[in-house]
Amino acid sequence: MRRIPGPARAYILCAVVGAGACALPAVLPGADTPWTTVALLAGLHALSEVPGRSPILGRLLGGSTPVGSAPVGSGSFFPVLFAAALLLPPAGAALAAVPAALLGRVDRRPAGVRRVWRAARLALAAGAASAAAALCGGPAVLAGPALPYALVPAGAAALTCCLVVTALDGGILATAERIPVRTAWRGLLSGSLGPHLVHGLAGLTAAVLWRSPYGPPAALLVLLPVYISCRVFARYHREQGAHRSTIRALVQAVDIKxxxxxxxxxxxxxxxxxxxxxxxxxxxxxxxxxxxxxxxxxxxxxxxxxxxxxxxxxxxxxxxxxxxxxxxxxxxxxxxxxxxxxxxxxxxxxxxxxxxxxxxxxxxxxxxxxxxxxxxxxxxxxxxxxxxxxxxxxxxxxxxxxxxxxxxxxxxxxxxxxxxxxxxxxxxxxxxxxxxxxxxxxxxxxxxxxxxxxxxxxxxxxxxx
The missing domain is CATH 1.10.3210.10 (Hypothetical protein af1432)
Incomplete structure (x- = not known):
């Protein structure tokens, strides 16, 4: 961590400690953790990282680069996290977020620290989203006729997750990138609230089907097209970013000359x-x-x-x-x-x-x-x-x-x-x-x-x- 500023190291360490505290109740003696559901959701979330590490799948699902391309916000296929937040207690939801974050593709060094930070960030967000859903009666709603009553806990989970992620992201920008505190959080919430709410609805649909007689396979049928759509959307944004970079470079060359x-x-x-x-x-x-x-x-x-x-x-x-x-x-x-x-x-x-x-x-x-x-x-x-x-x-x-x-x-x-x-x-x-x-x-x-x-x-x- 020698390349990371001291304040950023302290910030990441605090996030890791907080994530550990959030996940710890799941492994304590006497904890009634549904490990099968945790494992299935964690594995499903981890599978979302495979295209980012596979050249062939990366090209097929969302990129044309020789080594594939990770989704936007690698390790953050949020519909799965929202499903975990509605189906699991906070500690279980936090654990379900960790494997994908640790396995995800990282293009910048230090890769290990970035993976640990991402895992802590998503664990805190998923745990907070699960707690918010529980406060709004999420588990009880899913146990009975879920819709439209489940919209409230799902919305609470999506909003809480968005707030936690943007708060953490602004903090790391201020400490690691040395962006002024007054501007570090500018635009983060407004830019991410819409996608989080949309992904929250997809996660809600998956959770409802998971608890239905059709079980996890039906939830997978919902999440698969959503995942492909996310990959295509991410590819579109990458292409738009490349277009803007091309134009910016040409204009700067003219302005210099x-x-x-x-x-x-x-x-x-x-x-x-x-x-x-x-x-x-x-x-x-x-x-x-x-x-x-x-x-x-x-x-x-x-x-x-x-x-x-x-x-x-x-x-x-x-x-x-x-x-x-x-x-x-x-x-x-x-x-x-x-x-x-x-x-x-x-x-x-x-x-x-x-x-x-x-x-x-x-x-x-x-x-x-x-x-x-x-x-x-x-x-x-x-x-x-x-x-x-x-x-x-x-x-x-x-x-x-x-x-x-x-x-x-x-x-x-x-x-x-x-x-x-x-x-x-x-x-x-x-x-x-x-x-x-x-x-x-x-x-x-x-x-x-x-x-x-x-x-x-x-x-x-x-x-x-």
């Missing part, structure tokens, strides 16, 4: 979602638009840094290099299948409605809808952000510029959607250059009209985004 537009991609993603929501797009397309907005400038990775960071006007040759970034971006993300339509937005977000854009000079409806959305979001954020080569315009001025260019550069429908969204939600202009934001009116040209670099909003972000 082009410091003058840092944060721009995230805001374009947000503005794209605002527009899409006003257009009534479904949630799946909203996510696509968010990805498209965030990654629209990923092609800058293929543009020389000296061009991206140039403070003065670009030469015609440099501008031609900049205008290659949509194609570079499309090539970079070509093999990322989950992006879907977002790839079209990355390639075509600099096309113009009148056909004078790039890279292919598409016009009107030839331009993909997602690209027309991102084009408006991109230009709007560029105009309302302070950069090294241009000062931010006020939001009303940027909106007027978008309206002026609607029908030639931008799709009027997308512009109107953005205007409606801004009226509802507002917009906080941001600084993307290494200088403070100073709200400023556009400079005036010789004739007293606003001077424009190329008489179009897109020209203000001459770096292509």
């Amino acid at each position: 082009d410091r003058y537009t840092r944060g721009h991609s995230e805001r374009v993603g947000r503005a794209s979602v605002l527009i899409a929501r006003e257009l009534g797009m479904d949630e799946e397309r909203l996510e696509v638009l968010r990805f498209a907005g965030i990654l629209h400038d990923v092609g800058k990775l293929g543009v020389p840094t000296r061009v991206l960071r140039k403070d003065g006007p670009l030469t015609p040759e440099e501008r031609r290099v900049i205008e290659l970034h949509p194609e570079y971006g499309h090539e970079i993300v070509r093999g990322i299948g989950f992006l879907g339509e977002a790839r079209d937005a990355i390639l075509h977000h600099h096309e113009r409605l009148d056909g004078s854009g790039y890279p292919y000079g598409l016009a009107g409806r030839q331009i993909p809808e997602v690209a027309r959305v991102v084009a408006v979001a991109d230009a709007f954020d560029a105009m309302t952000s302070t950069r090294s080569y241009s000062r931010a315009r006020p939001v009303p001025a940027a909106v007027e510029e978008l309206k002026r260019c609607a029908g030639t550069q931008f799709d009027p429908r997308m512009v109107r959607a953005l205007v409606r969204a801004l009226e509802r939600h507002g917009w906080e202009a941001a600084v993307t250059a290494d200088e403070p934001a100073v709200p400023a009116q556009p400079s005036r040209g010789r004739g007293g009209t606003p001077a424009r670099q190329e008489a179009a909003p897109a020209a203000r972000h001459r770096q292509g985004g």
Whole structure:
């Protein structure tokens, strides 16, 4: 335990002592522990860890990694624990949680300490859940007509288990990870309460069937599809996490290379979602638009840094290099299948409605809808952000510029959607250059009209985004 901070070692030791005290009554002389039920539930719970340690089963049930993949919260197939909490006394329920926690897959060192901590955590949670169920009359309810009366002890067990787990998790974050105490528990309860209640219902169903004339085999028939569903759901979340990590890495690479537009991609993603929501797009397309907005400038990775960071006007040759970034971006993300339509937005977000854009000079409806959305979001954020080569315009001025260019550069429908969204939600202009934001009116040209670099909003972000 030399790698673990002292406070965390003390915290884990206290948890182990508490778990031992919780389980001890089961082995004392004279204890009426139903060892057959304890063994069956402990074995069933332990079997939930087999796919995490088996490459073949891991790939079949919930992962595509070469060595399999453990479920989310390894050692925590909670429907079995909730069934144990309803069927067993607190000491027996605590014991039933231990084998799976000790056998579960651990990817980070020190593995032994992590297994012991997990076992203590789940034993305390299961014992507390069983005690809560008993206080609400759980055993008596299961002995008679269980439903709907058993919903109360089942709900009490699920809520208690959730509270204990989140309390312990917050403590270990504060002591082992040195996360500030004020933030260690933030979001833990709200994120886990729903899943615990759902798993509580599955555990209740298994417990009712366990006590029925059909016995444990019927309970197994309930728990098996629930377990497979949990594995599939865990796989989905792992894939979503991998998607987010991929996008985050690409965006960070662009931000490092082009410091003058840092944060721009995230805001374009947000503005794209605002527009899409006003257009009534479904949630799946909203996510696509968010990805498209965030990654629209990923092609800058293929543009020389000296061009991206140039403070003065670009030469015609440099501008031609900049205008290659949509194609570079499309090539970079070509093999990322989950992006879907977002790839079209990355390639075509600099096309113009009148056909004078790039890279292919598409016009009107030839331009993909997602690209027309991102084009408006991109230009709007560029105009309302302070950069090294241009000062931010006020939001009303940027909106007027978008309206002026609607029908030639931008799709009027997308512009109107953005205007409606801004009226509802507002917009906080941001600084993307290494200088403070100073709200400023556009400079005036010789004739007293606003001077424009190329008489179009897109020209203000001459770096292509």
